[in-house]
Amino acid sequence: MRCTVFGTGYLGATHAVGMAELGHDVVGIDIDPGKVAKLAGGDVPFYEPGLRELLRRNIDAGRLRFSTDYAEAAEHADVHFLGVGTPQKKGEYGADLRHVYAVIDALVPLLRRPAVIVGKSTVPVGTAAELGERARRLADVAVEVAWNPEFLREGYAVHDTLHPDRIVLGVQRDSRLAEDAVRALYAPMLEVGVPFLLTDLQTAELVKVSANAFLATKISFINAISEVCEAVxxxxxxxxxxxxxxxxxxxxxxxxxxxxxxxxxxxxxxxxxxxxxxxxxxxxxxxxxxxxxxxxxxxxxxxxxxxxxxxxxxxxxxxxxxxxxxxxxxxxxxxxxxxxxxxxxxxxxxxxxxxxxxxxxxxxxxxxxxxxxxxxxxxxxxxxxxxxxxxxxxxxxxxxxxxxxxxxxxxxxxxxxxxxxxxxxxxxxxxxxxxxxx
The missing domain is CATH 3.40.50.720 (NAD(P)-binding Rossmann-like Domain)
Structure with a gap:
């Protein structure tokens, strides 16, 4: 299958390489020409064990390339993964979603066939529904927004991409296009028994942040107990x-x-x-x-x-x-x-x-x-x-x-x-x- 991945930072680059390794024809898209050139040359702009080798193998095999051209992305595929960053806002606790909305605004008007946009980024609950409404206003064709949260651990991201412990997909009500497309893309994983959980959009968005909140709580719990241990x-x-x-x-x-x-x-x-x-x-x-x-x-x-x-x-x-x-x-x-x-x-x-x-x-x-x-x-x-x-x-x-x-x-x-x-x-x-x- 053909797909694109928007954003070639840690999440996006790893996902693009992973999809190519599964046998798909992938284009990674980024607005940063320097980052695109580096990845296209077979070099990863960050350290992640095993990723550079997979990057070069899939570039050489012709399954993976990188570009800054949104029009090329719109023409290339009907499934588009959204993997841009959602950093903390300066001076606030909330997430900065400018890059997420920018992709929708630039990509959707270029679509000429029904398409699925699959979010990977970690976003506040309710974002996917808002993006879906935004896409419908901008689109001349049917566009579905779904959410497929990532669960990558730095240092183990290649393994977690190719051998996830679960796949979560949030879809719009009565949607089949997104589910069918994602099941087809992840078919090699599903064939070996990776659990597939189909949810509504908001539940899928909450899964990642809830998992992170639980892990953070567990770590801070033992660190709080450690202070008591020091006292006695x-x-x-x-x-x-x-x-x-x-x-x-x-x-x-x-x-x-x-x-x-x-x-x-x-x-x-x-x-x-x-x-x-x-x-x-x-x-x-x-x-x-x-x-x-x-x-x-x-x-x-x-x-x-x-x-x-x-x-x-x-x-x-x-x-x-x-x-x-x-x-x-x-x-x-x-x-x-x-x-x-x-x-x-x-x-x-x-x-x-x-x-x-x-x-x-x-x-x-x-x-x-x-x-x-x-x-x-x-x-x-x-x-x-x-x-x-x-x-x-x-x-x-x-x-x-x-x-x-x-x-x-x-x-x-x-x-x-x-x-x-x-x-x-x-x-x-x-x-x-x-x-x-x-």
Missing amino acids: DADVTLLADALGYDARIGRRFLNAGLGFGGGCLPKDIRAFMARAGELGANHALTFLREVDSINMRRRTKMVELATRACGGSLLGANVAVLGAAFKPESDDVRDSPALNVAGLLQLNGAAVTVYDPKAMENSRRLFPTLTYSTSAAEACDRADAVLVLTEWAEFVDLDPEGLAPLVRAKVVVDGRNCLDAARWRAAGWRVHALGRAD
């Missing part, structure tokens, strides 16, 4: 292990530490709160304000822990920060707790040296005043404290005995509770961690 010298990691054996709770996302960040979770729960307020249901989501507050408080707690680890003052201390991306297997530093903490440490007088396997370029653009290293060993040279703030495997597997001769003080602060504390202590290191006794 309990061990939050062992506590989480014990909770995780309860099938009703589960162990995943019960990892106390620096908290969540990135370009999705924080802005999505804030937009969810804002939309609930607009709908008169603001009291239903007031708990998310505390979820957000707990998460942001972790960054201050990490600075306090680092200060204590450095003897009560950061002034003049050499601090190595290992990790800048908001999570491992990503170069995304949007709202990164690790990079935020690095900046706060510097503001409190520390000389901060940062190393991350993939996020160095993005980090330099965001925090140009920090010092950056080319390796973990170089970052740790003459350090008074080593902070592990992103749980990359190479940091988790660091040899404490091999690192010891490089540092000025054998002090490690585990911001993700990912290190083998016993191993580090056996090598003579003082280990500090959120929610655990020093």
Whole structure:
């Protein structure tokens, strides 16, 4: 089948590659000529394991190309995926939907055959219905708007695109065109038993933000418990292990530490709160304000822990920060707790040296005043404290005995509770961690 994908950022580029990998003829559309040229040349403008290889394979096979031409997109296919960004508005909690509406306004008047526009972006509930009305006013042909939320995890996006744990599709009442088109596009997944959930538009829109709100709540819950653990010298990691054996709770996302960040979770729960307020249901989501507050408080707690680890003052201390991306297997530093903490440490007088396997370029653009290293060993040279703030495997597997001769003080602060504390202590290191006794 033929399809287009509007937006070639993280979501759009990954989805376009995924659709081509499933055997479809795909055109990725973006208004940024530089981004289009880079992707057309087989290069991904962000880091995602395995994506570049699939991109090049499908370009070479003739199944995937990129363009800035909306007219080409309208002529190419009758199914158009909408994967543009919905960032948080400046100075507000709500989502900025300008890019979403811009695609509808530019594409729909160019359509000459009945078409389906399938939303992938995370949007406030009610947006799809509004887009459907807008499309009907602009169209000379029948246009259906459906919503197929994405559930991509950065670092696992290729797997999540090709092997999703469910497919959710919200459609307009009495619609068949959108359902038939999406079922045909996803046929290889449906044939192997991936669950297909057909809903109304508003339910589909709520699925993604509800999932994100739940995950954020679970993370902030264990981080709140971690503060209680610190007050009584309990061990939050062992506590989480014990909770995780309860099938009703589960162990995943019960990892106390620096908290969540990135370009999705924080802005999505804030937009969810804002939309609930607009709908008169603001009291239903007031708990998310505390979820957000707990998460942001972790960054201050990490600075306090680092200060204590450095003897009560950061002034003049050499601090190595290992990790800048908001999570491992990503170069995304949007709202990164690790990079935020690095900046706060510097503001409190520390000389901060940062190393991350993939996020160095993005980090330099965001925090140009920090010092950056080319390796973990170089970052740790003459350090008074080593902070592990992103749980990359190479940091988790660091040899404490091999690192010891490089540092000025054998002090490690585990911001993700990912290190083998016993191993580090056996090598003579003082280990500090959120929610655990020093």
